Amino acid sequence: MTVRPWAPEPRAGDIVQCRFPKEKLGAPGAKDRPALVIEVETDPLDQSRSIVRVAYGTSQDVEQRYAGELTVRATDPKAGLDRDTKFDLGNCVRLPFDTEWFAPSPNRRYGEHPKRGVLDLGNLQVKRALQAAVLEARKAGRL
Numbered sequence: 001m002t003v004r005p006w007a008p009e010p011r012a013g014d015i016v017q018c019r020f021p022k023e024k025l026g027a028p029g030a031k032d033r034p035a036l037v038i039e040v041e042t043d044p045l046d047q048s049r050s051i052v053r054v055a056y057g058t059s060q061d062v063e064q065r066y067a068g069e070l071t072v073r074a075t076d077p078k079a080g081l082d083r084d085t086k087f088d089l090g091n092c093v094r095l096p097f098d099t100e101w102f103a104p105s106p107n108r109r110y111g112e113h114p115k116r117g118v119l120d121l122g123n124l125q126v127k128r129a130l131q132a133a134v135l136e137a138r139k140a141g142r143l
Contacts, residue, residue, distance in 0.1 A: 003100045006114055009050040010037045010097065013121060015072070015079055016114040017103045020056050021093060032103045033057055034116060036070070036087040040097075049096060056091040059083040068137025070130055072119065080107050080117025089133050090142025 010016055018035035019028035035054035043049040055070075062071050068090035074081045095101040102114040109117065120126050137143040 003098050005049045005096070005098045006102055008113075009040055010052060010115060011118075012037055012039055013119045015057075015081065015116045015118060016052075016054065017105045017116055018054055018057075018095070018114070019101050019103060020054070021095075028101050032106075034081060034085050034087075036089075036119070038089070038092055043096065049098070051094055052097045053092050053094045055087045055089050056093075057085045057087045059085050062086045067140040068133055068142045070133040072126070076117075076120055076123075076126070078118050078120040080105065080109050080115075082107070087133075090137045090140070 014037040015034050016037055017032050020033055020035055021027060022029045034057035036057060037052050037054055039053040041051050043051050062084045065071055065086060069086045069088050071084060071086045072079050072081060074084050104112045105114055105116040107116055109115070119130065134143070
C-alpha cells in the first residue's frame with residue numbers, strides 16, 4: 001500500500017476517522033475509530049504534508065465520563081457520528097494526516113475523505129462541555 005497525504009487538511013474541531021494507535025505509537029491501530037482534531041500543523045520535513053494532534057474517541061461507556069472526556073451525541077447533525085462518542089482530551093497523539101493513519105469516513109459526507117463531521121461550537125452546550133473537559137484534564141494533570 002502506498003501511503004499518501006489526505007487533502008484538504010482538517011481543522012481543529014473536525015471529527016475524523018482514525019487508526020488511533022493502541023499499544024505503541026509506531027503502528028496504526030487495527031480498528032478505525034472517530035478522533036477529534038485538536039491541532040493541525042505543517043510537517044517541518046515536508047511542507048506538502050500535515051501533522052495533526054487527535055484525541056481518542058470511543059463509543060464504549062459514554063455515560064461514564066472521566067476528567068478530560070467530552071461526550072458528543074449521535075443526534076448532533078454536524079458531528080457525523082452514528083453512535084454517541086466520548087473523546088479523551090488527555091489521550092492525544094500527533095500523527096501524519098495520511099492514508100496509513102486515517103481512513104475514509106464511513107458516512108461519506110465529505111466524499112472519500114476521513115472527515116466525518118465537526119464539533120458544533122455554535123451550540124453553547126457543546127462549547128461549555130468542551131471547556132469543562134479541557135479544565136478537568138488540566139486539573140488532573142492529563143494535558
